[in-house]
Amino acid sequence: MAKPAKVLLNVPKIKADFPILQRKVRDRRLVYLDSAATSQKPKQVIDATSDYYARYNANVHRAIYELGEEATREYEGAREKIAEFIHAPSPNEIVFTKSTTESINVIAYGYGLKGNIGKDDEIVGTVMEHHSNHVPWHFVKDHKGAVLKYVDVTDEGTLRLEQYDSLLTKRTKIVTVALCSNVLGTINPVKEIAKRAHEVGAICVVDAAQAAPHMPLDVQSLDADFLAFSGHKMLGPTGIGILYGKPELLEETEPLLGGGEMIREVHLGSAKWNDVPFKFEGGTPNIAGAIGLGVAVDYLRDLGMDNVRAHEIEMTEYALKELGRIKGVTTYGPRDVKKRAGVVSFTIDGAHPHDIASILDVEGICIRSGHHCAQPLMERYGLPATARASFYIYNDFEDADALVKGIRKVQEVFA
């Protein structure tokens, strides 16, 4: 049975902040273990977005009247908070997008397709990337003749760095890597990866979708050239994402969306672009989303990202230990919890992950099943699918115990 966790986070108090966690599913307590897909939202974030619509809804940047000024202040205030959150030197290095996917596409399009990537230039990815960090680079291969290379993984689920070294050449222009795997939970040594990329003159693009919500993030210490993440996985609303870039690289990058907001002047047949970061924010942005994300960042900062990380290490260690005790259950990813995040992929002998998810659903437990948008990784391990439980600040040992109980039920059904 669960023993109480060391008090790193006050989980009961946190749970009380999340209205959805008060609801029941089929008369059962909701056990939400799918935060790697999207996190739940605290009432502070929900209130902040509805407050914008209820009290100061106006378009940003151009309105002369009071509402517009308030909206602009809050929107730009969110940009500042996010810059601080990831230790970016300036809010001007923070671009609002709709998602991690869009952020990576902006780089692939504006720096790759329209930029200085040419035929036979090399882009190095890894086999553990999410589809959103694969497919945009396929475009660059298909349209510019760039060559894609991939860092392999070890059987335990870490990147083969010695092989990475052998992939780097004078032609390497971009290295792109997830800071944290959405399937294995592996935290990749991005600082080292970026350093080696820089040594051959390449830039390093970091997919931080699974990292930003769960651990302290410092773009300067990582020396990341571009870094992408989403609001909705870190307590924020859906439809808001972040692209961080070094100022000189953002200057070089062509915008993806042409339209209002992103221009300085427009003439018939030509236009001059606005300054970074606004040149990337064509069209009315997701104002409520940005403001909500700013409040999500406040919430996480108040908890302390070191505490968030420590809590997840504890959760992961407990879950891996408990799942490891069940015969017929296999877990994936690094054994050392210091090298992984709170994402636990597993399989059960004789039960397909879809069936695992269906049976757990009956118990009110939300997990994910399938290929997790990482088909190349699944192929690498010869797995058609896995089940995945992921933990966040509102999960406790009781949630992990519910998972264990649910898994035993699956085993009964498929015995």
Added chain:
Amino acid sequence: MAASMEMYQEQILDHYKHPRNKGSLPAAQFHGKDSNPLCGDEVTVHVLVDGPGRVAEARFEGQGCAISQASASMLTTLVRGMLLADARAMEKDAILNTLGIPLSAVRLKCALLSFHVLKKALGAPSGGN
């Protein structure tokens, strides 16, 4: 539809654990293959038609969840002996009624994967989900 353990009735589990008509069928004239993009599960269906135009045998290959596998097992059983024209005209309710379990929208795709593959193999329209 709400999730329920009714999905895992004895009959479904029996077909999942002991699939009928599983394997290749080199003599078959009709072959079809497709996957469920949601989960990557892949099913191949082979259909052997005899002289008078009846389905002499149907087999399936591939792996997937209990619902998709039980459905493929039941479907290949269901079409055996059927006139090719009838198999081509078969409605999806035929297999859904045979399964006889409540299915959510997502799991409906699992249940109908082999049906769509069969229709594709026979060159017949299968309609949507």
